[in-house]
Amino acid sequence: MNMKNLSVRRLVRCAVIAAVYVVVCLVLAPFSYGAVQVRVAEALCLLPVFGAEYIVGVTLGCFLANLLGSTVVDVVFGTLATLLACLVTYKLRDVRVKGLAIPASLPPVVFNMIIVGAFEITFFFSDGAPTAMLAVFNAVTVGIGELISCTILGVALVKLIESNAGMNKIFTEE
Numbered sequence: 001m002n003m004k005n006l007s008v009r010r011l012v013r014c015a016v017i018a019a020v021y022v023v024v025c026l027v028l029a030p031f032s033y034g035a036v037q038v039r040v041a042e043a044l045c046l047l048p049v050f051g052a053e054y055i056v057g058v059t060l061g062c063f064l065a066n067l068l069g070s071t072v073v074d075v076v077f078g079t080l081a082t083l084l085a086c087l088v089t090y091k092l093r094d095v096r097v098k099g100l101a102i103p104a105s106l107p108p109v110v111f112n113m114i115i116v117g118a119f120e121i122t123f124f125f126s127d128g129a130p131t132a133m134l135a136v137f138n139a140v141t142v143g144i145g146e147l148i149s150c151t152i153l154g155v156a157l158v159k160l161i162e163s164n165a166g167m168n169k170i171f172t173e174e
Contacts, residue, residue, distance in 0.1 A: 009173065014057035019107060021061025026069055033070050038145040041065065042118040045082065045108040046088035046154035049101050050161065050171045055086040073124045074116075081115035082108070101158040102151065117142030 024041035025032040032039045032101040041061065045126045047054035062082040095103040117139035122130045125136075170173035 008052070009154045013051075013171070014060070017047060017054055017057030018061035018064065019136055020044065021058060021112050022065045022068065023172045025061075025065035029069055032065070032067050033153055034076075036141045036145065037129040038148045040107055040149055040153060042082075042146060044148035045085050045089060045150055046101060046158050048086045048160050048172070049093040049104050050143075052090055055083070055090055058086050071124075071157040073120060077120040078112075078116050081111040084115075085111040090103035099159075100155050102155055105151040106160070108150045108154075112146045113139040 005114075024044075025039060028040055029092050031037060044054075044058050044061065047058060048102050053102055059079060059082050059087045060078075063075060063079040066078050070078065085108035088111075089104045092104040092107070093101075099105060118135040121138040121142070122135040167170065
């Protein structure tokens with residue numbers, strides 16, 4: 001395969017993942033936005049395990065989903081959390097615990113806990129004055145949702161793709 005086809009394939013994968021992220025967020029909007037959320041689309045944050053192009057696809061999807069369904073503050077900080085999470089997930093792409101991509105699932109949990117939970121929600125969306133207790137509470141609620149989305153659903157998604165030859169070819173073919 002020549003380099004032009006490779007670039008087109010990566011671009012298409014990037015665009016499809018961005019679109020899937022947006023659609024899943026909007027279809028599951030009651031669960032995708034707010035202080036207590038399980039954003040199922042965040043499972044896609046583990047796709048950088050299969051290639052760097054997924055960093056752009058997932059980040060673009062998050063940006064567009066936040067632009068269409070959330071606030072300007074979330075467009076900035078939520079997208080930043082996703083970008084940082086995907087970059088670190090990519091760095092952890094080869095690390096496994098008992099064959100599972102568990103370490104790669106933790107950056108989205110940690111970055112979203114800190115940036116979205118402890119910072120964004122506490123300082124921009126709380127009724128009262130920000131407190132350390134409120135920041136911890138918001139971080140924990142966001143973290144629980146991210147654990148469900150990334151460490152349970154995302155790890156399962158990676159395992160499914162890795163164990164299915166057809167899916168593996170679609171997600172990793174170069």
